[in-house]
Structures are given as C-alpha cells and as structure tokens.
Amino acid sequence: MAPAAGRRVPGRSSAGRSDPAAPPIAAILGPTASGKSELAMAIATRLPIEILVADSRQLFRGLSIGTAKPSAADRRAVPHHLLDLADPDEPFTVADWLAQARPLVDEIAGRGRIPLVVGGTGLYVSALVDGYDFASQPWSPEIRERLAAEVETEGLATLAERLARIDPKAAERTDLRNPRRVLRALERAESAGRTQLPRSTPYPGRLALIGISRPRPELSRRIHLRTASLFDAGLLTEVQALLAAGYSSDSAALRSHGYAEAVRHLAGTLTLDEAVASTARRTRQYAKRQLTWFRRDPRIVWVAAGDRPASDPQIVEQARQLLVRLIA
Structure with missing residues (x-):
C-alpha cells in the first residue's frame, strides 16, 4: 500500500523525493x-x-x-x-x-x-x-531541559519576569504562580522567536x-x-x-x-x-x-x-x- 500523502516512511527523505547523487x-x-x-x-x-x-x-x-x-x-x-x-x-x-x-x-x-x-x-x-525549520517544530526537548533547570536554580519569579519581557500578552494570560504554565508559555515564546x-x-x-x-x-x-x-x-x-x-x-x-x-x-x-x-x-x-x-x-x-x-x-x-x- 502506498503511504498516505505527507506521511514519511523509512528510507525515504522527508521531501518525498530522492536524489541518487546524495549519499545516504x-x-x-x-x-x-x-x-x-x-x-x-x-x-x-x-x-x-x-x-x-x-x-x-x-x-x-x-x-x-x-x-x-x-x-x-x-x-x-x-x-x-x-x-x-x-x-x-x-x-x-x-x-x-x-x-x-x-x-x-x-x-x-x-x-x-x-x-x-x-x-x-x-x-x-x-x-x-x-x-x-522551527516553524514545523512545536517544541524542543532542549528548550524544556534548559527551562526546567532554570526554574530550579533561578526560581519561578525570574522566569515569570522573562516571560513578561519576551511576550507580555502571554504573561497576562498565564498564571504566573504556576511553574508548569510559566514554563510552557516561556517555551512557546522562545520557540516562536527561533522561527526567524x-x-x-x-x-x-x-x-x-x-x-x-x-x-x-x-x-x-x-x-x-x-x-x-x-x-x-x-x-x-x-x-x-x-x-x-x-x-x-x-x-x-x-x-x-x-x-x-x-x-x-x-x-x-x-x-x-x-x-x-x-x-x-x-x-x-x-x-x-x-x-x-x-x-x-x-x-x-x-x-x-x-x-x-x-x-x-x-x-x-x-x-x-x-x-x-x-x-x-
């Protein structure tokens, strides 16, 4: 059965095409x-x-x-x-x-x-x-790892202040007393910045x-x-x-x-x-x-x-x- 449109399969490049001149x-x-x-x-x-x-x-x-x-x-x-x-x-x-x-x-x-x-x-x-293409990557484990370490070493208030600087609107929508919500909001904000x-x-x-x-x-x-x-x-x-x-x-x-x-x-x-x-x-x-x-x-x-x-x-x-x- 042929793969569904847009679905990647083992051995095939993500572009859906293969260049014989490109080494594997x-x-x-x-x-x-x-x-x-x-x-x-x-x-x-x-x-x-x-x-x-x-x-x-x-x-x-x-x-x-x-x-x-x-x-x-x-x-x-x-x-x-x-x-x-x-x-x-x-x-x-x-x-x-x-x-x-x-x-x-x-x-x-x-x-x-x-x-x-x-x-x-x-x-x-x-x-x-x-x-x-960071636009296609909703999150990265590296960003999560770093932010999780920072909330332990720097404290929640520091990360909440950073979120307010990077994305004030997101900060207004986020419960800044909730570590998980602050981390997720900051993660999205940092990922969005990297799409440029x-x-x-x-x-x-x-x-x-x-x-x-x-x-x-x-x-x-x-x-x-x-x-x-x-x-x-x-x-x-x-x-x-x-x-x-x-x-x-x-x-x-x-x-x-x-x-x-x-x-x-x-x-x-x-x-x-x-x-x-x-x-x-x-x-x-x-x-x-x-x-x-x-x-x-x-x-x-x-x-x-x-x-x-x-x-x-x-x-x-x-x-x-x-x-x-x-x-x-």
Missing part, C-alpha cells in the same frame, strides 16, 4: 543511556562508518564526564565528528551545528564510508534530515534511522547506574576545573542535568546523595522528552534491546541488516 545518511537514535554509542561502536566492526555526534552537550569542550562523551580509545578506533566545538559559555545554535554537520556527510561518503549520526538531540537530527532563524532544505538522500527501545524500568535502571558512575568517575573534579577556569555556573552548559547538581554540591547546598538523586530524576525526565520527540517520527525503525547490552551480537546484526536495507 544512517542514524542510531534514542534516549540517553539507551546504548546508542555502544551499538555504534559495535556496528563499526561490521560496516565502514564515521560517526556524526548529535548531542547538544557533548559539543562543549570540557564537558566530558558528565555528558558520557566517547572515550579517547573509541575516538581513535572510529572517527567521531562534532565533538568539542565550543567553550561552555560560548553560544552555539542548531544552525551552527548544522553548518558543520552537513558538509561532513559528503566528506565521509567521499572516503567510501557511511555517515552515521549518533545521538539523542532530536532537534539536531531533524535539522539535518528535515531541514532547518535561517532555514535549510530537507536532505534529499536515502535515510536509515534506527532507534534503540528499552522497557521504561530498564531505561530507568540504566540511567541510575550511569548517574552514579559519572560521579564516581570524577564529575565533581571536572566541574571544579570548569569553575576554576572562569566558566560561570549560570552558563547553559553548567545548568544542565548533572552539572547543575555538581555545582550545588560543591557550593554546599546539596549533599552528594541528593545531587546523585536529583541528577537521575532530571535525566529520566529528559529521556522521556527525547522519546516523545523520536516516537513521532514514523521513519525510525525501533530495535527492542530489552535488558541486553547494546553490543549483544543479535542486536548488532539486526541493526546492521536494517541499516544496509534502508540505505540500499
């Missing part, structure tokens, strides 16, 4: 801690790939432990791109990311390899494959979008284990070094999950156990928003990983076969 783009997507990087590294033993990292935090220099950035050994084994692009206090937009990501697709294909996008920042992936940014056209080549699916309890378990491991691996030391280097705790990078909690622990306002628990909770919330973003895309073919490691041979082979079939 493959991707491994999913929420944080689902095993995307582990699966990508295993795929690299079976397919010639280079990895394009689609992660709005791993692009910052100095944010390595708290973002679970690929290790030096992994980066030596498989070329990784789009890491360490900006300082933690440097503005960096999706347009900046796209400007660097798009040329890499052709460069990697020119080397006879497959460009494999790996990450959980759905806004970046959408910008690459669907075109840079330049746009790019949808990618015309073939797409192979693979998602890693796990039961919610298993994903929560993995998030808890990862959170504990980040603190054990030296997250506090990493944050101390960032603050000592002069980066403000008010920067967007240091307000994100894990880093904000580390800052508060170092300032003496959170115990270590409280910092770990808060990080795990906020990470679970972020993972939920990531899944909401990805689940609405019918082109993504989901691989059920259950409680198995992402490097499980059956999972790797299933993903490999899907990638090969979809980009053929």
Whole structure:
C-alpha cells in the first residue's frame, strides 16, 4: 500500500523525493543511556562508518564526564565528528551545528564510508534530515531541559519576569504562580522567536534511522547506574576545573542535568546523595522528552534491546541488516 500523502516512511527523505547523487545518511537514535554509542561502536566492526555526534552537550569542550562523551580509545578506533566545538559559555545554535554537520556527510561518503549520526538531540537530527525549520517544530526537548533547570536554580519569579519581557500578552494570560504554565508559555515564546532563524532544505538522500527501545524500568535502571558512575568517575573534579577556569555556573552548559547538581554540591547546598538523586530524576525526565520527540517520527525503525547490552551480537546484526536495507 502506498503511504498516505505527507506521511514519511523509512528510507525515504522527508521531501518525498530522492536524489541518487546524495549519499545516504544512517542514524542510531534514542534516549540517553539507551546504548546508542555502544551499538555504534559495535556496528563499526561490521560496516565502514564515521560517526556524526548529535548531542547538544557533548559539543562543549570540557564537558566530558558528565555528558558520557566517547572515550579517547573509541575516538581513535572510529572517527567521531562534532565533538568539542565550543567553550561552555560560548553560544552555539542548531544552525551552527548544522553548518558543520552537513558538509561532513559528503566528506565521509567521499572516503567510501557511511555517515552515521549518533545521538539523542532530536532537534539536531531533524535539522539535518528535515531541514532547518522551527516553524514545523512545536517544541524542543532542549528548550524544556534548559527551562526546567532554570526554574530550579533561578526560581519561578525570574522566569515569570522573562516571560513578561519576551511576550507580555502571554504573561497576562498565564498564571504566573504556576511553574508548569510559566514554563510552557516561556517555551512557546522562545520557540516562536527561533522561527526567524535561517532555514535549510530537507536532505534529499536515502535515510536509515534506527532507534534503540528499552522497557521504561530498564531505561530507568540504566540511567541510575550511569548517574552514579559519572560521579564516581570524577564529575565533581571536572566541574571544579570548569569553575576554576572562569566558566560561570549560570552558563547553559553548567545548568544542565548533572552539572547543575555538581555545582550545588560543591557550593554546599546539596549533599552528594541528593545531587546523585536529583541528577537521575532530571535525566529520566529528559529521556522521556527525547522519546516523545523520536516516537513521532514514523521513519525510525525501533530495535527492542530489552535488558541486553547494546553490543549483544543479535542486536548488532539486526541493526546492521536494517541499516544496509534502508540505505540500499
């Protein structure tokens, strides 16, 4: 049966047309801690790939432990791109990311390899494959993540004042004592402002979008284990070094999950156990928003990983076969 008008299908570009000259783009997507990087590294033993990292935090220099950035050994084994692009206090937009990501697709294909996008920042992936068009994106998990962190660190009154400055009419209609309503109104206001940014056209080549699916309890378990491991691996030391280097705790990078909690622990306002628990909770919330973003895309073919490691041979082979079939 032919797809309904306007419906996107696996392997087809969002423009509804395919340019044979455009190299295919493959991707491994999913929420944080689902095993995307582990699966990508295993795929690299079976397919010639280079990895394009689609992660709005791993692009910052100095944010390595708290973002679970690929290790030096992994980066030596498989070329990784789009890491360490900006300082933690440097503005960096999706347009900046796209400007660097798009040329890499052709460069990697020119080397006879497959460009494999790996990450959980759905806004970046959408910008690459669907075109840079915020008007078609009603919200972004990145905006929600940042605003949720700000209401915890700066307080509701500060965000209510910002809403009044950005969109006075929306502020008049909003119960400014209700955190959820203030966050939603501010989110809409900020998203609307971003629609004025330049746009790019949808990618015309073939797409192979693979998602890693796990039961919610298993994903929560993995998030808890990862959170504990980040603190054990030296997250506090990493944050101390960032603050000592002069980066403000008010920067967007240091307000994100894990880093904000580390800052508060170092300032003496959170115990270590409280910092770990808060990080795990906020990470679970972020993972939920990531899944909401990805689940609405019918082109993504989901691989059920259950409680198995992402490097499980059956999972790797299933993903490999899907990638090969979809980009053929």
